Amino acid sequence: MKNQANPWLTGNLFVLALGMLPAILLIGALLYFTAWAFAFSFTDLALVGKKSVEWSWVGFENFERLFTRRGFLESLWTTVIFVFFSAIVGQSVLGFLLAATLRGTQSSIRGVVEVCIMLGWLLPDIVAAFLWSATTSQTGLINQLFVVPFGFKPINFINDYALPIVTIANVWKGTAWSYLLFSAALDSVSREVVEAAKVDGATPFQRVWLVQLPIIRPHIATNMLFITIWTFTYFPLIFAMTGGGPGRQTETLAVFLYNQSFSRGNLGFGSAISVAMLLIVGVLSLFYLRMLREPK
Amino acid sequence: MENQPSRLTAIALAFMAVIWVSPFSWLVLNAFNPLSTGQLEIPKAFGFDNFGLAVSGNAGRQFLNSIIIAAGTATLSVIVGISAAYPLSRLRIPGRNAFLWTLVLLRMLPSAGVLVPLYFAAQRSGLLNQLGVIVALTILNLPFTLLLLKNFFDTVPIELEEAAYVEGASLIQIVTKIVLPMSRAGIAVVWFFSFTGAWNEFLLPLIFARVQDAFPMSVGLYAAFGQQGAINYGFLTAFSILYAAPAIGVYFLLRRNMNTGFAGVGVKG
Numbered sequence: 001m002k003n004q005a006n007p008w009l010t011g012n013l014f015v016l017a018l019g020m021l022p023a024i025l026l027i028g029a030l031l032y033f034t035a036w037a038f039a040f041s042f043t044d045l046a047l048v049g050k051k052s053v054e055w056s057w058v059g060f061e062n063f064e065r066l067f068t069r070r071g072f073l074e075s076l077w078t079t080v081i082f083v084f085f086s087a088i089v090g091q092s093v094l095g096f097l098l099a100a101t102l103r104g105t106q107s108s109i110r111g112v113v114e115v116c117i118m119l120g121w122l123l124p125d126i127v128a129a130f131l132w133s134a135t136t137s138q139t140g141l142i143n144q145l146f147v148v149p150f151g152f153k154p155i156n157f158i159n160d161y162a163l164p165i166v167t168i169a170n171v172w173k174g175t176a177w178s179y180l181l182f183s184a185a186l187d188s189v190s191r192e193v194v195e196a197a198k199v200d201g202a203t204p205f206q207r208v209w210l211v212q213l214p215i216i217r218p219h220i221a222t223n224m225l226f227i228t229i230w231t232f233t234y235f236p237l238i239f240a241m242t243g244g245g246p247g248r249q250t251e252t253l254a255v256f257l258y259n260q261s262f263s264r265g266n267l268g269f270g271s272a273i274s275v276a277m278l279l280i281v282g283v284l285s286l287f288y289l290r291m292l293r294e295p296k
Numbered sequence: 297m298e299n300q301p302s303r304l305t306a307i308a309l310a311f312m313a314v315i316w317v318s319p320f321s322w323l324v325l326n327a328f329n330p331l332s333t334g335q336l337e338i339p340k341a342f343g344f345d346n347f348g349l350a351v352s353g354n355a356g357r358q359f360l361n362s363i364i365i366a367a368g369t370a371t372l373s374v375i376v377g378i379s380a381a382y383p384l385s386r387l388r389i390p391g392r393n394a395f396l397w398t399l400v401l402l403r404m405l406p407s408a409g410v411l412v413p414l415y416f417a418a419q420r421s422g423l424l425n426q427l428g429v430i431v432a433l434t435i436l437n438l439p440f441t442l443l444l445l446k447n448f449f450d451t452v453p454i455e456l457e458e459a460a461y462v463e464g465a466s467l468i469q470i471v472t473k474i475v476l477p478m479s480r481a482g483i484a485v486v487w488f489f490s491f492t493g494a495w496n497e498f499l500l501p502l503i504f505a506r507v508q509d510a511f512p513m514s515v516g517l518y519a520a521f522g523q524q525g526a527i528n529y530g531f532l533t534a535f536s537i538l539y540a541a542p543a544i545g546v547y548f549l550l551r552r553n554m555n556t557g558f559a560g561v562g563v564k565g
């Protein structure tokens with residue numbers, strides 16, 4: 001560890017402590033708010049009306065409602081499907097394939113493809129939602145290019161295939177992150193190792209699967225950790241595109257939480273949902289962090 | 297090291313790039329068409345009228361609001377983050393690891409979960425305004441900022457600082473002349489992330505800013521395209537392009553730094 005005997009540090013402990021103070025206060029505030037959210041989950045607090053002032057403790061009632069009433073379990077399932085297909089299958093696999101393919105190509109091609117993918121990632125969520133609503137509308141790009149010219153009636157994608165469409169939109173939007181991370185990771189694999197495998201007669205597939213993938217395993221775990229959690233709690237794109245509908249087809253947990261807390265005003269129940277989300281996210285991250293540590 | 301790309305790979309990549317940018321066609325075609333109807337069609341007229349609408353009046357004000365929120369959040373997060381991350385990286389403070397793990401856990405906290413307490417606290421202290429949004433976003437952003445900055449400072453060799461001390465440099469000089477320049481790439485990445493995060497932020501301003509004058513562009517755009525009836529697509533598409541431009545621009549300005557910064561992200565979460 002860095003030693004304690006660095007005079008410019010030990011002589012200025014007061015200044016350093018003063019520097020840390022704002023951060024500690026803000027982190028403290030965040031912890032305080034989190035504790036508050038936990039506390040709310042045991043109450044029947046409401047956004048408006050009588051119960052916004054005279055709320056009372058209701059014990060585990062909100063948590064019972066999670067499992068006994070319709071809504072939470074369906075949302076959980078929707079979220080699992082959404083995360084699996086858009087984050088793990090879509091963004092990670094596609095991002096890795098792109099990173100692996102583009103490494104070998106000329107820098108001009110690489111630059112163009114990179115910029116194209118980055119545009120999706122950099123676009124603000126609400127604009128992306130607007131764009132995809134327009135692209136999949138009855139007069140939109142997909143219908144005009146692939147449906148109407150073949151003599152079919154225009155399809156209202158956002159109504160008929162809501163979950164696949166938001167999944168695709170999220171893949172479109174998020175792949176760049178995985179691509180950049182994997183690209184940086186592959187750069188860190190030394191050329192000699194790959195060359196040695198090549199000399200030993202490894203096919204391109206084997207070089208990727210048996211040499212590069214094991215080396216960048218910590219990066220894969222990090223990437224999975226980040227994108228799973230982001231996607232799990234991702235709100236604006238789905239909310240702006242569908243609002244959770246039609247029906248409840250795209251009501252992921254984040255949308256469910258918003259609808260319950262702010263549309264219906266059940267802040268107590270909403271807090272119970274957020275506590276449940278927090279627990280799920282916690283378990284997931286422990287799982288990934290284990291994966292990160294294992295090779296050592 | 298890889299073989300030269302085959303023609304097939306090149307075609308596949310080109311195909312992908314085209315698919316990726318194709319949704320933008322509608323946006324661009326409508327934005328530059330003064331007679332836009334929201335259809336996907338080749339415009340019969342061409343002009344910048346829509347952009348004129350998109351920078352005047354309410355829309356211009358929303359642009360300014362977004363800039364204030366995003367730049368304010370990014371700068372505040374980076375300043376608070378740096379002044380705490382340097383001691384965290386260099387000193388063996390008791391309970392440091394516990395603190396770092398708390399940050400990791402807080403980072404994963406769904407921000408929607410603390411929205412209600414945040415709202416109540418802001419209401420009570422009269423901060424339901426731009427400043428409140430900046431402070432709230434900084435609070436939510438800080439765990440991530442701190443962890444990243446600490447990782448970047450860890451990579452600055454302490455021997456350089458020792459040498460500077462021997463030469464008679466003060467703490468402030470050591471930090472501003474050695475540590476900060478050497479982790480410039482990392483700081484740029486952190487600033488960029490905070491900026492785009494705040495620029496994109498939708499839910500928090502929606503709840504904090506109740507009057508139209510205080511809306512940032514995200515809320516303004518959502519409110520406009522959520523309206524039923526007469527939607528002015530020309531205006532909205534031009535507005536979208538203006539809204540998207542700064543986030544994209546900042547990235548391309550910092551692009552070289554980004555790649556070096558990303559290598560650091562992967563090392564330790």
